[in-house]
Amino acid sequence: MKNILIIGGGTGGCIVANTLAKKLDDDEAQITVISASEQHHYQPGWLYVPFGREDARSLTRPVRSLLKKQINLLIGKVEQLDNENQQVILDNGDTVTYDYLVIATGSVPCPQDIPGLSEGGNHFYTEKDSFALYQILQEFRGGKVVIGVGGLPYKCPVAPLEFTFLFEEFIKEKGLRDKTEITYTFPLNAVFNIPSVAEVAEPILQERNINIETFFNLEEVKADEKKALSLEGTELDYDLLIMIPPHRGVPFLQGHDIADAKGWVKTNKQTLHAGDHKNIWALGDTTDIPISKAGSTAHFEGPVIAKQIVADIRGQELGEDCVYEGHVMCFLETGYSKASIIDFDYSSPPVLKAPNALMHYQKMAFNKAYWYLIPTATI
Amino acid sequence: MENVVITKESDARGSFCPGPLMELIRMVRDAEVGDVLAVISSDAGSQKDLPAWVAKAKHELLGQEDVDGAVKFIIKKTH
Known part of the structure; x- marks a missing residue:
C-alpha cells in the first residue's frame, strides 16, 4: 500500500486529499494530510471583514470536518523536507514518510520584508489583521488613505482593487467621502498586471475620484x-495605510533545493511536478508558476495532481486531462452590489464583462457554498 | 556600449510580464549606486515597461542591444 502525504490543510490540500479518497480504494493507499492549523480559513471572506459584512469567526471550520473519514490528519508544522529519504520532519520531532508528496502549503504575507510596514501599515490578509482593520474603520473619521500592493507576488491578486472599491462605498455610506482622499498604488505601470482587468478597473477608480x-x-x-x-x-502622506505585504512561501521551503530563496516551489506549469521529482507535486500559492496565487488556481490544479497519482499507483497511462492548462476563475467585486468575473487560462487572456448585480450575488452565494463545494472536492 | 562594464546581468528570457521588470527592480534594490545592470527579455511588453520604469525611478538607461532576437536592457543605478 502506498503512502500519499499532503502538506497543507487549505483549499489545495483538501481538494487533493478528498479527490484521492474518492478515487482510490482503502487498500491502495493511505492518505495523510499535515496541517499547521486545526482550522481551515475561507480567506477570500476576509475582504469583507473590515467593513463589517462578514464575521471573521464565521469564515473558519475545522480541517477535520472537511476531510473524508479515511484520510489521516496530523496537526503540526513541517520543519524539514528530506526528499532524498522521502520523509518530512515535524516540529515535534516526528518523522512522516511518503511514496507520493503533494505540497500545498500556500503563501505567507511578510510585512517584515519592508522596513516600517509592520508598524505603519494595515492589511486584511489574515484573520487577525482583517479584524484589526475592522476596528480601525469603525473609528475612521476621514483623512488621506493610501491603499495598495506593497510588493509582488501576493495572493488573491484582485483583492486590493476590490478593497479599494468597497472602501470608497463604505466611507460614502458613512458620509465621509468629502473628508477622505483615497490613493490606490500598484507596482507596475498599470492598476493591475492583466491588461483586460486594468482596462475595466482604471475607469472605475477614476469615476470614483480615487487617485x-x-x-x-x-x-x-x-x-x-x-x-x-x-x-x-x-x-x-497618509492618515491610514492599507498595504498588502509581499508574500513568501513557508519557512521550510525557503532556500530548499526544490524551491527558490523565497520559498516558491519550482514547478512544472503543466504537470505540476516539483522540478524533476516525479513523486512530488506542488499547487496553489506554493508554486513559482507565474499565474494568480488564488484558491481558484488550486481548485483547478488539484484534480490534475490526483489523477496523476491514481494513474501511477494503478500503472495506467496518463490521460490528456492530467495536464494543467492554467485555468483560473475569480470574481472582481466593484462595490455598490456589482461584480465581474475573470476567467482565463495559459492560452486565453480574460475578457471581462461589465460589472453587474447578478455576478455580485453569484459571488455572495459562492462565499456561502464554498464549504460544501470546494474543499470537499464536490465540484 | 563596448566600453560599459556590466556589474550584474540577468537572463529573463522566457519570463513574461511583469517578470523581467520585477527582476530589474530586484537587481536595483540589491545593487550599489553606480552599478551597471543588464536584463535580457524576450517579452514584448518589456520594450515599453522597462524604459518607462527606469525613467520614473530616475535611473539611466544606457542602451538596448539585440541578443538572438531578445533585447538586453543596460541600466545604471544612479541613486
Whole structure:
C-alpha cells in the first residue's frame, strides 16, 4: 500500500486529499494530510471583514470536518523536507514518510520584508489583521488613505482593487467621502498586471475620484511621520495605510533545493511536478508558476495532481486531462452590489464583462457554498 | 556600449510580464549606486515597461542591444 502525504490543510490540500479518497480504494493507499492549523480559513471572506459584512469567526471550520473519514490528519508544522529519504520532519520531532508528496502549503504575507510596514501599515490578509482593520474603520473619521500592493507576488491578486472599491462605498455610506482622499498604488505601470482587468478597473477608480499611483514599489514606511516611500522616489502622506505585504512561501521551503530563496516551489506549469521529482507535486500559492496565487488556481490544479497519482499507483497511462492548462476563475467585486468575473487560462487572456448585480450575488452565494463545494472536492 | 562594464546581468528570457521588470527592480534594490545592470527579455511588453520604469525611478538607461532576437536592457543605478 502506498503512502500519499499532503502538506497543507487549505483549499489545495483538501481538494487533493478528498479527490484521492474518492478515487482510490482503502487498500491502495493511505492518505495523510499535515496541517499547521486545526482550522481551515475561507480567506477570500476576509475582504469583507473590515467593513463589517462578514464575521471573521464565521469564515473558519475545522480541517477535520472537511476531510473524508479515511484520510489521516496530523496537526503540526513541517520543519524539514528530506526528499532524498522521502520523509518530512515535524516540529515535534516526528518523522512522516511518503511514496507520493503533494505540497500545498500556500503563501505567507511578510510585512517584515519592508522596513516600517509592520508598524505603519494595515492589511486584511489574515484573520487577525482583517479584524484589526475592522476596528480601525469603525473609528475612521476621514483623512488621506493610501491603499495598495506593497510588493509582488501576493495572493488573491484582485483583492486590493476590490478593497479599494468597497472602501470608497463604505466611507460614502458613512458620509465621509468629502473628508477622505483615497490613493490606490500598484507596482507596475498599470492598476493591475492583466491588461483586460486594468482596462475595466482604471475607469472605475477614476469615476470614483480615487487617485492612481502606478510604478509604486513600496520601499519603506516611516510610521512616525506617516509617509509611504517608493523605490521610484514617490512619497505619499497618509492618515491610514492599507498595504498588502509581499508574500513568501513557508519557512521550510525557503532556500530548499526544490524551491527558490523565497520559498516558491519550482514547478512544472503543466504537470505540476516539483522540478524533476516525479513523486512530488506542488499547487496553489506554493508554486513559482507565474499565474494568480488564488484558491481558484488550486481548485483547478488539484484534480490534475490526483489523477496523476491514481494513474501511477494503478500503472495506467496518463490521460490528456492530467495536464494543467492554467485555468483560473475569480470574481472582481466593484462595490455598490456589482461584480465581474475573470476567467482565463495559459492560452486565453480574460475578457471581462461589465460589472453587474447578478455576478455580485453569484459571488455572495459562492462565499456561502464554498464549504460544501470546494474543499470537499464536490465540484 | 563596448566600453560599459556590466556589474550584474540577468537572463529573463522566457519570463513574461511583469517578470523581467520585477527582476530589474530586484537587481536595483540589491545593487550599489553606480552599478551597471543588464536584463535580457524576450517579452514584448518589456520594450515599453522597462524604459518607462527606469525613467520614473530616475535611473539611466544606457542602451538596448539585440541578443538572438531578445533585447538586453543596460541600466545604471544612479541613486
